Amino acid sequence: MREIEKIEALRRWRKSLPADCTVALVPTMGHFHRGHLSLMQRARGENDLLVVSIFVNPIQFDDERDYHRYPRDQRRDLELARQEGVDVVFAPDNSDLYPEGYCSYVQVEGMTDCLCGASRPGHFRGVTTVVSKLFNVVRPGRAYFGKKDYQQYLVIQRMTRDLSFDTEVVGCPTVREADGLAMSSRNQHLSAGQRESALALYRALKRGRAMVEEGSRDPEEIEIAMRQVVGEHTEVEIDYLQARDAGDLSRPKRLRRCVLLAGAIYVSSTRLIDNIVVQVGEPQEGV
Numbered sequence: 222m223r224e225i226e227k228i229e230a231l232r233r234w235r236k237s238l239p240a241d242c243t244v245a246l247v248p249t250m251g252h253f254h255r256g257h258l259s260l261m262q263r264a265r266g267e268n269d270l271l272v273v274s275i276f277v278n279p280i281q282f283d284d285e286r287d288y289h290r291y292p293r294d295q296r297r298d299l300e301l302a303r304q305e306g307v308d309v310v311f312a313p314d315n316s317d318l319y320p321e322g323y324c325s326y327v328q329v330e331g332m333t334d335c336l337c338g339a340s341r342p343g344h345f346r347g348v349t350t351v352v353s354k355l356f357n358v359v360r361p362g363r364a365y366f367g368k369k370d371y372q373q374y375l376v377i378q379r380m381t382r383d384l385s386f387d388t389e390v391v392g393c394p395t396v397r398e399a400d401g402l403a404m405s406s407r408n409q410h411l412s413a414g415q416r417e418s419a420l421a422l423y424r425a426l427k428r429g430r431a432m433v434e435e436g437s438r439d440p441e442e443i444e445i446a447m448r449q450v451v452g453e454h455t456e457v458e459i460d461y462l463q464a465r466d467a468g469d470l471s472r473p474k475r476l477r478r479c480v481l482l483a484g485a486i487y488v489s490s491t492r493l494i495d496n497i498v499v500q501v502g503e504p505q506e507g508v
Contacts, residue, residue: 222299222302222303222307222308222309222310223308223309223310224299224309224310224312225309225310225311225312226311226312226313226314226317227313227317228313228317228318228358231272231309231311231358231359232358234309235358235359235360238270242269242270243268243269243270243362243363244268244269244270244271244272244359244360244361244362245264245265245267245268245270245271245272245361245362245363245364245365246264246271246272246273246274246355246356246359246361246363246364246365246388247260247261247264247271247272247273247274247364247365248273248274248276248351248352248355248364248366249273249274249275249276250275250276250277250278250291250406251275251276251277251292251293251294251295251298251406252291252292252293252294252297252298252406252409253297253298253301253302254396254404254405254406254408255396255404256367256369256395256396256403256404256405257367258301258305259367259393259394259396260365260366260367260393261273261302261305261306261307261365262305263365263391263393264363264365264391265305265306265307267363268362268363270308270309271306271307271308271309272307272308272309272310272311272359272361273302273307273309273310273311274310274311274312274313274355274359275295275298275310275311275312276311276312276313276318276351277291277293278347278348278351279315279319279347280319280326280343280346280347280350280351281343281344281345281346281347281348281351282344282347283341283342283343283344287492290410291406291407292406292407292409292410295312298310311355311358311359318351318354325350326346326347326350327346327349327350327353327380327384328345328346328349329345329349329376329379329380329383332372332375332376332379332469332470333345333346333372333376335372335463335465335470335472336372336461336463336465336470336483336485337370337372337373337485337494338372339461340460340461340485345372345373345376348373348376348377349376349377349380352364352377352380353380353384353386356381356386356388360387360388361388362387362388362389363388363389363390363391364377364381364388364389364390364391365391365393366390366391366392366393367392367393367394367395367396368392368393368394368395368496368498369395369396369403369404369405369494369495369496370494371467371481371483371496371498372470372483374390374392375469375470377390378390378392395495395496397423400420401420401423401424401427402416402419402420402423403423403493403494403495405493405494407491407492407493408493410489410490410491411488411489411491415456415488415489415491418454418456418457418488419457419486419488419491419493421450421451421453421454421457421486422451422457422484422486422493422495423495424450425447425448425450425451425462425484426447426482426483426484426495426496426497427497428446428447428450429443429444429446429447429462429464429482429497429499430482430497430499432446433464433476433480433482433499433501434499437476438475438476438477438501439475439476440463440464440465440472440473440474440475440476443464443476443482444462444463444464447462447482447484448462451484451486456488456489457486457487457488458486458487459484459485459486460484460485460486460487460492461483461484461485462482462483462484463482463483463484464476464480464481464482465480465481465483466478466479466480466481467479467480467481467498476501477501478500478501479498479499479500479501480498480499480500480501481496481497481498482496482497482498482499483495483496484496
C-alpha cells in the first residue's frame with residue numbers, strides 16, 4: 222500500500238497507470254469504522270485499484286471547535302486500510318489542498334438549502350469543493366459514498382452530473398450497530414447513557430416509516446409523530462426531523478414515489494444524523 226501526501230505525487234502515480242485500469246475512490250475524513258470499511262470492500266471488489274483519501278476538511282465545518290474535536294487516528298486508519306487491500310491512501314495536509322490565497326469554491330444550489338444545509342451554512346460548499354478537487358486529482362471511474370448522509374450523496378451526484386465529471390457516484394447502504402444506531406466516527410464521544418438516548422433518532426425514523434407503510438401521506442403528520450418520539454428524551458435536542466422527496470429533496474404537500482425520512486439531533490454537544498428511505502409507489506429513477 223502506498224501512502225501519498227502530495228497532489229503532484231498522486232498525479233504522477235495516476236498517470237503511470239494503464240489506460241484501461243479502473244480506479245475507485247473512497248473519500249473519508251478518517252477514524253474508520255465498519256461503515257467506511259464496507260465502502261472499501263465494495264470498491265475493492267468492483268475495480269482494479271482503490272484510492273482512499275483521509276482529510277478532515279476544514280471548510281465544511283461551520284464550528285471551528287467541532288473541526289478540532291473531530292476524532293483522528295491516522296496510524297490506526299492506515300493499518301485498517303492495509304488490511305482491506307487499499308492500494309493508495311492519499312492524506313494531504315491543508316496547505317496542499319488549500320494553498321495561501323485560495324478563493325475558489327463549488328456550490329450546488331437548491332438542494333443544499335434544506336436539512337443539514339439549513340442548519341450548517343457553507344457545509345455543502347465545503348463538501349463539494351473538496352470532492353471536486355479529489356475527483357480532479359484521482360480521476361476515479363467510481364466514487365463510493367455512504368447513504369447515511371443521504372443529502373450529501375444526492376448533492377455529490379448532482380455536482381458530478383452538472384460539472385461533467387467522468388465518475389460514477391455509487392451510494393452504499395447505511396451500516397448500523399446491532400441495536401440500530403448508525404455507524405459514525407462521532408459515536409465515540411457518547412457516554413453509555415448518551416448512546417442510549419441517541420437511539421431515539423432511529424426509533425423516530427422507524428415510526429415515520431411505519432406511518433408511511435400504514436398509508437399516511439401527510440408529511441407534517443409524520444414529522445409531528447417523529448418529533449414526539451424524540452421528545453420523550455429530554456437530553457436530546459432536535460435539529461430537524463423531516464419527510465422529503467428522496468429524488469430531489471423537495472417538500473411535497475402529499476408524499477408519493479420515494480420518501481426520505483431524515484433527522485439530525487444533538488446529544489449533549491455531539492451531532493448525529495440518520496435517515497430511512499421508504500418506497501410509496503413506483504421507485505423513482507436514480508434512487
